[in-house]
Amino acid sequence: xxNNAVFNNEKSPLSMLINNVxxxxxxxxxxxxxxxxxxxxxxxxxxxxSIGAGNNQLIQITNPSGSGRSLYISSISxxxxxxxxxxxxxxxxxxxxxxxxxxxxxxxxxxxxIATARVATGNVTGSPTLFMTMLLAAGVFNxxxxxxxxxxxxxxxxxxxxxxxxxxxxxxxxxxx
Numbered sequence: 001x002x003n004n005a006v007f008n009n010e011k012s013p014l015s016m017l018i019n020n021v022x023x024x025x026x027x028x029x030x031x032x033x034x035x036x037x038x039x040x041x042x043x044x045x046x047x048x049x050s051i052g053a054g055n056n057q058l059i060q061i062t063n064p065s066g067s068g069r070s071l072y073i074s075s076i077s078x079x080x081x082x083x084x085x086x087x088x089x090x091x092x093x094x095x096x097x098x099x100x101x102x103x104x105x106x107x108x109x110x111x112x113x114i115a116t117a118r119v120a121t122g123n124v125t126g127s128p129t130l131f132m133t134m135l136l137a138a139g140v141f142n143x144x145x146x147x148x149x150x151x152x153x154x155x156x157x158x159x160x161x162x163x164x165x166x167x168x169x170x171x172x173x174x175x176x177x
Contacts, residue, residue: 031147032074035175039109041074042102042176044117048169051121056087056162058120059170060094061102065154067114071174072147076159078170079140086136088149089158092128094118105173114176115151124158136161147175 035041046059063071076088097120102113134143151157151174161168 031072032173032175035072035074035177036105039104039106039111040176041105041173042113042115043105043171043173044100044102044119045171046078046119046169048167049121050167051162051165053165054163055121056123056160057166057168057170058094058097058118058122058124058158058160059172060092060118060156060158061115061151061172061174062118062156063115063151063153067153069114069153069176071115071151071157071176073145073149073151073157074147074173074175075142075144076170076172077140077142078161078168080136080138080161081167082138082164084136084161084164084166084168086134086141087124087130087160088132089124089128089130089160091126091156092124092158093126094120094122094124094158096120096122115174117172124160128158 032041044061046057049057051057061071097118100117100119102115102117104111159170159172161170
């Protein structure tokens, strides 16, 4: 009886790559998965809020000066009850509102985010730099960045949803490295 090799040889590379997980294991996952496993993936939500005419829902995360880490924006998602504009700003000032604690997506992990968050109703002030605008129809929205927006120390990202009479909720997901 012929003793056939268990693995394909170099003359059959396609079959070898497909079948031979012993010599070449691979798992492909987005960076958020590794961040979550390491307790470094965080979420802030505005919760659902009714916004009055002429106002916006604002959600901001700030990376403090000297933190030694950067924030890598994973996604921005939410929902609205009527058409609105979604604006993304670098920095800007958000006053009033609440300061929710960022949630560690690894349930039970006590690692805290270095970022501070603020959720308010109103308008962005100061000297924000608008870098992206989306026109939204009523419904759910989700924009995935997979770390393509980076917030270094002493910077912030501010999200504005409005203006108009709407009910909206907005979420920011990021990891820190």
